[in-house]
Amino acid sequence: MPNVTVIGAQWGDEGKGKIVDWLSERADVVVRFQGGHNAGHTLVVGDNVYKLSLLPSGIVRGTMSIIGNGVVFDPWHFRDEVARISGMGVNITPENLQVSEQCPLILPLHSDLDGAREDASGAGKIGTTRRGIGPAYEDKAGRRALRVCDLAHLDDIGPQLDRLLAHHNALRTGFGMPPVDRDELIVQLRDIAPSVLPFVKPVWTTLRDAKANRRRILFEGAQGVLLDVDHGTYPFVTSSNVVAGQAAAGSGMGANSTGYVLGIVKAYTTRVGSGPFPTEQDNADGEKLGQRGHEFGTVTGRKRRCGWFDAVLVRQAIAVSGVAGMALTKLDVLDGFDMLQICTGYTLDGQPLDHFPAHAAEQARVVPVYESFEGWSESTAGARRWADLPAQAIKYIRRIEELTECPVALVSTSPQRDDTILVRDPFLD
Ligand code: GDP
Ligand code: IMO
Ligand code: MG
Numbered sequence: 309m310p311n312v313t314v315i316g317a318q319w320g321d322e323g324k325g326k327i328v329d330w331l332s333e334r335a336d337v338v339v340r341f342q343g344g345h346n347a348g349h350t351l352v353v354g355d356n357v358y359k360l361s362l363l364p365s366g367i368v369r370g371t372m373s374i375i376g377n378g379v380v381f382d383p384w385h386f387r388d389e390v391a392r393i394s395g396m397g398v399n400i401t402p403e404n405l406q407v408s409e410q411c412p413l414i415l416p417l418h419s420d421l422d423g424a425r426e427d428a429s430g431a432g433k434i435g436t437t438r439r440g441i442g443p444a445y446e447d448k449a450g451r452r453a454l455r456v457c458d459l460a461h462l463d464d465i466g467p468q469l470d471r472l473l474a475h476h477n478a479l480r481t482g483f484g485m486p487p488v489d490r491d492e493l494i495v496q497l498r499d500i501a502p503s504v505l506p507f508v509k510p511v512w513t514t515l516r517d518a519k520a521n522r523r524r525i526l527f528e529g530a531q532g533v534l535l536d537v538d539h540g541t542y543p544f545v546t547s548s549n550v551v552a553g554q555a556a557a558g559s560g561m562g563a564n565s566t567g568y569v570l571g572i573v574k575a576y577t578t579r580v581g582s583g584p585f586p587t588e589q590d591n592a593d594g595e596k597l598g599q600r601g602h603e604f605g606t607v608t609g610r611k612r613r614c615g616w617f618d619a620v621l622v623r624q625a626i627a628v629s630g631v632a633g634m635a636l637t638k639l640d641v642l643d644g645f646d647m648l649q650i651c652t653g654y655t656l657d658g659q660p661l662d663h664f665p666a667h668a669a670e671q672a673r674v675v676p677v678y679e680s681f682e683g684w685s686e687s688t689a690g691a692r693r694w695a696d697l698p699a700q701a702i703k704y705i706r707r708i709e710e711l712t713e714c715p716v717a718l719v720s721t722s723p724q725r726d727d728t729i730l731v732r733d734p735f736l737d
Contacts, residue, residue, distance in 0.1 A: 310522065310523075310524045310525075310567065310735055311524060311525040311526070311527070311565060311566060311567030311568070312331060312335070312524075312525075312526050312527070312567050312568045312569075312570055312734045312735055313526075313527040313529065313552045313555045313566045313567060313568070313569045313570065314327060314328050314331070314526065314527065314528055314529055314570050314572060314635075315529035315532070315533065315550060315551065315552050315555075315569065315570075315571055315572070315629055315631070316529060316530075316531055316532030316533065316535075316550070316571075316572050317532060317533050317571035317572060317573045317622055317625040317626060317629070317631060317634065318532045318533070318534055318573065318574055318577055318578070318579075318618075318621065318622065318625065319531075319532050319534045319535055319541075319577070319578065319579040319580070319585075320347075320530075320531045320532040320535055320579075320580070321348070321532075321574070321578055321580065321603075321605070321606070321612065322532060322572040322573060322574045322637055323572055323574065323635070323637035323638060323720055324349055324365075324528065324529060324530070324572045325349025325350050325351050325360060325365045326350065326351060326352070326637070326720060326723060326725065326728075327570070327572055327635045327637070327718065327720065327728075328349070328364075328365040328366065328526060328528045329351040329353070329365045329366075329368060329369065329725055330718075330725055330726075330728050331526055331570075331734065331735070332365060332366040332368075332369050332371045332526055333369060334524060334735055335366060335371055335524045335525065335526035335735075336371070336372060336518060336523035336524045336525065337366070337371065337372045337373075337374060337514070337515070337518050337523060337524070337525045337526065338364040338365060338366025338367075338371050338372070338373050338374070338525075338526045338527075338528055339364060339373075339374040339375075339376050339511075339515070339525060339526070339527050339528065339555075339559045340362075340364045340374070340375050340376055340379050340528050340530065341376040341378045341379065341527055341528075341529070341554055341555045341556075341557075341558030341559045342376075342378040342379060342529065342530060342531075342548040342549060342550060342554050342558045343379060343380070343441070343529075343530030343531055343546065343548055343550070344361075344362065344379055344380040344381065344382060344414060344439065344440075344441050344444070344530075345361040345362040345382050345385045345389070345414075345439055345607070346361070346436075346437040346439050346441045346530070346531070346546060346607060347360075347361050347362075347530035347531065347607070348360075348361055348605065348606025348607040349361070349365050349528075349530070349606070350606055350723065351365055351368055351725070352723040352724050352725065353368065353724075353725050354724075356396060356397075358393060358396065358398075359606050360389070360393070361385070361389060361606075361607060362375065362379070362381070362382070362385055362386055362389050363375075363389055363390070363393060363400075363405070364528050365528055366526065366528070367393065367398060367400060367404065367405060368393070368398055370398075370399055370404055371404070372404050372405075372406075372514070372518075373404060373405050373406070374405075374406050374407075374408070374511045374514060374515070374559070375405075375406070375407045375408060375411060375511075376408050376411075376511060376558045376559035376560065377408040377409075377410035377411055377511070377512075377558060377559065377560055378548065378554060378557060378558020378559065379408070379411050379558070380411065380412050380413075380414050380440075380441055380444040380445060380448070380548075381407065381411035381412065381413055381414060381456055382413070382414035382439070382440070383413060383456075383459070383500045383501075383503065383504045384500055385414075385439075386407070386503070386504060387500060387503040387504070390405075390503075402506045402507050405507050406507055406508075406509040406511050406514055407456055407504065407507045407508050407509070407511070408456065408508075408509070408510075408511045408512075408560070409455070409456050409457035409508055409509070409510055409511075410455055410456065410457065411455060411456045412444055412445070412447065412448040412453035412454070412455055413444070413453065413454045413455060413456060413458070413459075414439070414440045414441070414444040415440070415444075415454065415493065416440075416493075416496070417440075417443075417476050417480075417488050417493075418440025418441075418443040418444045418447070419438060419439055419440035419443075420440075420480070420485060421440070421443040421476065421479060421480075421483075422436055422438045422439065422440045422441070422442060422443055423438045424480075424483040424485060425442075425483075426438060428483065433582060434543065434544055434545075434581060434582055434583070435544070435580070435581030435582040435583075435610075436546075436581065437607050437608055438608075439607070441546060441547055441548075442546070442547040444547075445547040445548060446547070447472065447475075450475070452468070452471045452472045452475055453472070454468060454469070454472065454497075456504065456508055457508070459497065459500075459501040459504055459505055459508070460501070460505055460508070462494065462497055462498055462501065465494070465497070469490060469493070469494070473487070473488050473490060476488060511559070511560065512559070512560030512561070515559060515560060515561050515565075516561075519561065519565060524735060525561075525565070525567070527552075527555035527559065527566055527567075529550060529552070529554075529555070530550070531546050531548070531550045532550060532572075532625070533550055533551055533571075533625035533628065533629050534579075534621060534625060535550055536548075536549055536550040536551055536628075536629075537549060537550075538551075539551060539625070539628045539629070541583045541584050541664075541668070541671055542666075542668070543668065544581065544582050544583025544584070544668075545583075550629075551628060551629035551630075552566055552569040552629045552630055552631070553566075553629070553630070568632050568633070568734045568735070568737050569629065569630050569631045569632050570631070570632070570633055570634070570635055570717060570718075570734045571622075571625065571626055571629065571631035571633070571634045571635070571714065572634070572635050572637060573622055573634045573635065573636050573637065573708075573712075574636075574637050574638050575617060575636055575637065575638050575639045575641065575642055575704075575708075576597050576601070576614065576615065576616060576617050576638070576641065576642065577614070577615045577616065577617060577618050577621075578597075578598075578601070578603050578612040578613060578614050578615075579612065579613045580605045580608070580610050580611075580612045580613065581610075584668070584671040584672045584674075585613055585615060586615075586618060586621075586651065586654065586664075586674050586675070586676045587615035587616040587617070587618045587649075587651045587676050588613050588614070588615040589614060589615045589616065590613075593616075593645075594613070594614040594615060595614075596645075597614040597615070597641060598611065598612065598614045600641045601614070601638055601641040616648070616649040616650065616651060616676075616678070617648075617649075617650045617651065617708065618651040618676070619650055619651055619652055619708065619711035619712055620651060620652070620653060620654060620662065620663065620664060620676075621651075621664055622708075622712045622714075623711065623712045623713055623714075624663055624664055626712055626713070626714045627713075631714055632714075632734075632737065633714065633715050633716065633717035633732065633734060633737065634712070634714050634715070634716055634717060634718075635716075635717060635718035635719070635720060636705060636708065636716050636718070636719050636720070637719075637720040638720065639688050639697075639701060639704075639705070639719055639720070639721055640687070640688045640689040640690075640691075640721045640722055642683065642684075642688075642701075642704070643684065643685075643686070643687050643688055643689060644683070644684075644685060645683035646682075646683050647680055647681065647682060647683055648680075648681040648682075648683050648704065649678040649679070649680055649681065650678065650679050650681055650707065650708070650711065651676040651677065651678055651679075652677055652678070652679050652711055653676075653677040654674040654675060654676055654677060655674070655675045655677060656670060656673060656674050656675075657673065660677075661674060679707075681703075681704060681707065682700060683700065684698040684699075684700035684701050684704075686698040686701075688701050688721050689721055689722050689727075690721055690722050690724070690727045691719075691721040691727070691729060692721070692726065692727060692728065692729060693729060694719075694729055694731065697719075697729075705719065715731075715732070716731050717730075717731055717732045717733075717734050717737070718730060718731060718734075719731065
């Protein structure tokens with residue numbers, strides 16, 4: 309099976325976009341299978357910086373790109389992102405971009421609700437991107453969502469809309485918001501439909517044909533396993549499954565089609581939004597990691613929380629999502645640290661613990677056990693060969709492999725596309 313599934317193995321922003329872009333040179337199709345425009349994937353190609361939230365990262369190279377049924381789809385954002393990225397000289401047409409008919413739509417009422425809930429939650433807020441992701445997935449599961457295919461049948465949308473608005477207007481009243489203007493929403497949908505419909509396809513047929521012709525399919529995950537609605541730090545998670553198993557369900561392919569699972573792992577840890585973070589460094593080390601790594605959210609501009617590498621969490625993420633090999637990113641950010649710390653275990657109420665507990669209060673109470681690690685003074689920035697890495701950096705990588713029980717397949721040493729060390733080829737493994 310020549311396919312590769314890329315997923316984040318921490319709390320997102322591990323550098324998935326860069327690695328998908330790098331791999332997509334040899335892929336025939338790139339598919340997004342979950343999440344929505346809460347993602348922010350940055351690709352740096354020479355002087356151009358592409359920030360993608362909804363479009364698959366393969367689009368920048370012109371590779372056939374598919375937005376699968378598992379994605380929640382904001383049509384207005386789609387129109388604007390297509391225009392923005394096209395404006396940077398990228399050719400985007402229905403020949404190289406397809407959107408599943410089955411994607412649930414994110415409407416303005418979803419971001420309204422996301423924001424209202426966050427504002428009403430005080431200290432308990434999740435710190436979402438406020439882009440309506442959670443409410444849109446709720447409506448999908450609640451069987452009241454409008455979907456992309458409905459944009460072609462707006463004359464018949466009345467009964468569906470009534471069901472959706474009955475639910476939302478009750479919630480809106482509770483939050484002190486005015487009811488949705490039904491007529492205005494229909495006008496908005498009529499206005500946006502022509503920007504989306506040319507791209508809409510039964511994308512499962514494209515994937516079926518690609519599979520039959522033994523084309524290489526690259527599945528592009530968004531977020532990271534620790535934000536997965538089942539396996540993450542619930543309730544401080546996103547509302548979709550992020551793990552590799554979702555690649556099949558969220559694209560319309562069989563579970564045997566997702567191929568080699570490549571976990572993207574940052575050489576330290578970051579998190580944006582609320583929730584537990586055992587190795588967080590709210591101090592000069594955290595500041596230094598954030599500054600050197602430019603750790604500001606692509607989507608919201610929020611400062612990302614930073615801390616040491618947590619091998620317990622990554623080992624767990626790798627296990628629950630079947631990761632076969634990892635791409636270790638942002639190694640260069642650690643250049644020049646005298647000492648690094650790696651979390652190798654926890655204690656909970658004084659007792660040793662070799663995994664992250666499920667209960668939120670226990671998650672907040674675990675205390676990391678650290679192993680100190682001597683840093684390196686040489687630069688790894690821009691290294692493209694294993695032999696160019698300082699001995700101490702290689703030791704750090706080897707220790708991470710040991711602790712996470714997972715081999716390194718790629719190492720990334722700068723934001724630039726080609727500053728990437730290939731250790732073993734995910735497409736050939
Ligand atoms: P994603 O959401 O997983 O695609 O990651 P983001 O794009 O949100 O965040 C990763 C950031 O790190 C982006 O600004 C990338 O350009 C940058 N980046 C990716 N790989 C490397 C690397 O190896 N070194 C450095 N210094 N930056 C990197
Ligand atoms: P990429 O694909 C980092 C976080 C939000 C918040 C939580 C829920 O760029 O790695 P949501 O809007 O999804 O309901 O927010 O999830 N979050 C991300 N954090 N990277 C992302 O995507 C994220 N997408 C959502 O900050 O804590
Ligand atoms: Mg990101």
